[in-house]
Amino acid sequence: MTGMNAFIHDLIAYSPQILTGLKNTMLLMGIISVTGFFGGIAVFYLTLSSRKTCRIITEKYISFFIGTPLLVHLFLMYYGLPELGVRISPLTVSVIGFTLNVSAYNARYLMTAFHGLDRMELEAARAEGFTPLEIFCLIILPQTLRRAVPSLTNQVIQNLKDTSVAFLIQYNDFFSQIQEVASTNFEFFKAYVTAGLVYLALVSVIVVLSRRLEKRIALPGF
Amino acid sequence: MTFWQILQVLATGAGFTILVTAASMSAGLLIGLAAAMLSRIRWKPVQHLLVAFTFVFRGIPVLVLLFIVFFGLPSIGIRVPPFLSMVLTLGLISGAYLAEIFRGAMNSVNLDEILAAEAMGMTRAQGFLYIMLPQMFRFSIPGMINEFTSVLKYTPFAYTVGIPEIMKQAMSLTPMIMRGLEVYLAVGIIYFVIYKLCLMCFTALEKRYRIPGLSAD
Amino acid sequence: MALIEVNNLVKQFDDKIVLKEVNLALDEGQVKVIMGPSGCGKSTLLRCLNLLDPPTSGRIVFKGEEITRPGVDVRKLRQSIGFVFQNFALYRHLTVLDNVTLALKKIKKMTARKATEKASYELERVGMFEHRDKYPAQLSGGQKQRAAIVRALAMDPAVLFLDEPTSSLDPQMSREVVSVINKLYLDNVTMFCVTHDAFLAKYISDSVVFMDEGVILAEEIAERLFYDHPDPRIRQFYLGVIDMK
Numbered sequence: 017m018t019g020m021n022a023f024i025h026d027l028i029a030y031s032p033q034i035l036t037g038l039k040n041t042m043l044l045m046g047i048i049s050v051t052g053f054f055g056g057i058a059v060f061y062l063t064l065s066s067r068k069t070c071r072i073i074t075e076k077y078i079s080f081f082i083g084t085p086l087l088v089h090l091f092l093m094y095y096g097l098p099e100l101g102v103r104i105s106p107l108t109v110s111v112i113g114f115t116l117n118v119s120a121y122n123a124r125y126l127m128t129a130f131h132g133l134d135r136m137e138l139e140a141a142r143a144e145g146f147t148p149l150e151i152f153c154l155i156i157l158p159q160t161l162r163r164a165v166p167s168l169t170n171q172v173i174q175n176l177k178d179t180s181v182a183f184l185i186q187y188n189d190f191f192s193q194i195q196e197v198a199s200t201n202f203e204f205f206k207a208y209v210t211a212g213l214v215y216l217a218l219v220s221v222i223v224v225l226s227r228r229l230e231k232r233i234a235l236p237g238f
Numbered sequence: 239m240t241f242w243q244i245l246q247v248l249a250t251g252a253g254f255t256i257l258v259t260a261a262s263m264s265a266g267l268l269i270g271l272a273a274a275m276l277s278r279i280r281w282k283p284v285q286h287l288l289v290a291f292t293f294v295f296r297g298i299p300v301l302v303l304l305f306i307v308f309f310g311l312p313s314i315g316i317r318v319p320p321f322l323s324m325v326l327t328l329g330l331i332s333g334a335y336l337a338e339i340f341r342g343a344m345n346s347v348n349l350d351e352i353l354a355a356e357a358m359g360m361t362r363a364q365g366f367l368y369i370m371l372p373q374m375f376r377f378s379i380p381g382m383i384n385e386f387t388s389v390l391k392y393t394p395f396a397y398t399v400g401i402p403e404i405m406k407q408a409m410s411l412t413p414m415i416m417r418g419l420e421v422y423l424a425v426g427i428i429y430f431v432i433y434k435l436c437l438m439c440f441t442a443l444e445k446r447y448r449i450p451g452l453s454a455d
Numbered sequence: 456m457a458l459i460e461v462n463n464l465v466k467q468f469d470d471k472i473v474l475k476e477v478n479l480a481l482d483e484g485q486v487k488v489i490m491g492p493s494g495c496g497k498s499t500l501l502r503c504l505n506l507l508d509p510p511t512s513g514r515i516v517f518k519g520e521e522i523t524r525p526g527v528d529v530r531k532l533r534q535s536i537g538f539v540f541q542n543f544a545l546y547r548h549l550t551v552l553d554n555v556t557l558a559l560k561k562i563k564k565m566t567a568r569k570a571t572e573k574a575s576y577e578l579e580r581v582g583m584f585e586h587r588d589k590y591p592a593q594l595s596g597g598q599k600q601r602a603a604i605v606r607a608l609a610m611d612p613a614v615l616f617l618d619e620p621t622s623s624l625d626p627q628m629s630r631e632v633v634s635v636i637n638k639l640y641l642d643n644v645t646m647f648c649v650t651h652d653a654f655l656a657k658y659i660s661d662s663v664v665f666m667d668e669g670v671i672l673a674e675e676i677a678e679r680l681f682y683d684h685p686d687p688r689i690r691q692f693y694l695g696v697i698d699m700k
Contacts, residue, residue, distance in 0.1 A: 086391070092426065173297070220297075355558075373548045449548050452547050
């Protein structure tokens with residue numbers, strides 16, 4: 017039991033650092049959830065383009081980012097770009113890398129939702145004289161977004177969990193700070209389990225919030 | 239060193255990458271299947287246990303679980319070798335996701351068919367084995383492919399515990415030739431090739447065993 | 456001695472009594488059709504007889520053995536009762552042939568070759584042999600029900616139960632299935648058939664049992680039930696059935 021007390025004591029002693037780490041984790045998660053959301057919509061829009069080359073390139077983009085590990089993209093930018101004289105901070109690298117990844121996933125969820133859409137509605141909108149962009153914004157997007165809510169909120173949870181990867185490129189996130197604590201007192205098990213519990217708690221918060229969101233935006237017949 | 243040579247050096251790690259992926263996916267399938275089967279037991283304690291299982295392993299980041307298993311467990315006296323740590327981590331996490339996929343797929347199976355099997359004199363076990371399982375697997379294919387992709391993409395973490403897979407090769411090569419850009423580009427390409435090849439195999443398999451009227455969508 | 460004898464059969468779901476002291480007998484080679492309005496308990500009766508729904512009380516004797524006593528071998532009983540469902544319940548992941556052979560191989564422990572031979576013979580009987588390699592999704596409703604009948608028949612059951620075999624079919628396909636069942640009737644297959652279909656009842660029955668609210672009101676040959684029966688409830692039911700046609 018004294019071990020536990022000592023460990024808690026250490027956690028408290030390091031709490032400013034840990035809180036900064038937690039703040040950085042939330043910051044990264046917040047940014048990439050927003051950029052990934054809008055990026056996803058943009059990519060989704062491109063998949064519906066009337067130009068074949070545009071559609072093919074977009075498909076390739078999605079396929080590449082779904083098929084290759086995020087860590088590779090981060091390392092490529094963090095360790096590779098300095099050779100070209102481009103030196104960017106871990107946060108910027110993470111934001112760019114995550115945004116490209118998350119956008120690809122979100123676009124895919126929106127595409128799946130789009131497949132379940134009633135094509136006659138789009139025909140009707142075209143017949144009424146709406147432009148393609150208007151049809152996208154007024155008819156397609158509101159419906160696909162609504163249908164994709166469970167996947168999109170799941171992606172936010174995924175974002176939170178995946179931010180822990182950023183410490184591998186020296187981003188001072190929550191997990192990196194927990195590592196610091198662990199490496200000073202050698203209580204690896206307790207430290208990592210604590211980290212796990214904190215992530216689980218944060219996931220629960222997102223789950224509760226997304227349930228509320230789902231209820232709020234629910235429409236009859238959806 | 240040409241780009242082609244870089245690819246060749248890195249490809250020596252591909253074997254480990256594929257091994258880790260295959261072993262983790264197998265572990266995940268077993269764990270997921272067991273959890274999905276247990277979920278049919280309407281006994282409260284079992285249900286609570288399964289809810290906790292899925293919540294924990296779907297909620298915890300891969301890297302955190304890996305560090306708990308590999309760096310954490312030894313400090314309470316349990317030493318887990320690197321390969322096993324990786325497989326255990328990815329197996330538990332993908333198992334939790336696959337359990338949900340399987341559960342959903344079981345709900346797509348028509349219970350009247352199971353009833354028909356029992357009306358002919360089959361036992362519950364036979365009905366499960368011959369009717370439920372074959373159909374459930376077919377409904378789970380898209381979900382299983384997604385999960386496989388996810389497992390493959392988490393394998394680079396194996397370098398953190400010292401498994402000589404692609405990423406580890408890349409990290410030891412980079413400081414030697416000082417060409418990180420090319421090295422990591424090559425890593426990306428190799429992963430993409432593995433991903434595409436596996437996807438092609440799965441699609442071919444799925445086509446081969448496709449049954450009219452029985453697909454997930 | 457009757458093949459199936461039912462004495463004072465009662466079935467209760469929660470607080471709803473579905474079958475009230477039903478008495479019934481079926482001889483070997485006999486075909487009985489059970490008719491009655493929806494929810495009269497006729498489908499429940501069939502499901503009680505092969506213990507898919509365990510009866511609340513009463514006695515069922517099958518081949519001289521009381522099957523309502525505890526410890527009876529339910530699986531053995533069900534193997535000798537073929538069951539055909541309203542919605543076919545074909546195994547969607549298996550071809551027509553495999554649908555028929557599965558139970559032969561797994562329950563009757565036949566070799567694959569024997570099972571295929573047996574299944575082919577039975578499929579030929581109902582004109583389904585040419586469709587043996589198709590999956591259920593590739594069949595019409597009538598073909599599905601014929602395949603389901605073959606699946607039950609191939610087990611060589613002592614009796615065939617048919618639970619509304621034509622009610623999810625359109626008239627054309629329904630006729631297809633009626634003619635198959637009629638053929639079985641002429642081949643002296645023992646059958647218990649629950650139906651709404653007066654056409655089916657007329658063509659395949661030795662006698663028709665009329666049920667309402669869990670009670671058997673009458674049991675007679677089809678003609679006598681259909682035309683001007685003294686019981687007003689039965690008269691009304693048949694007027695309704697004929698109206699629907």
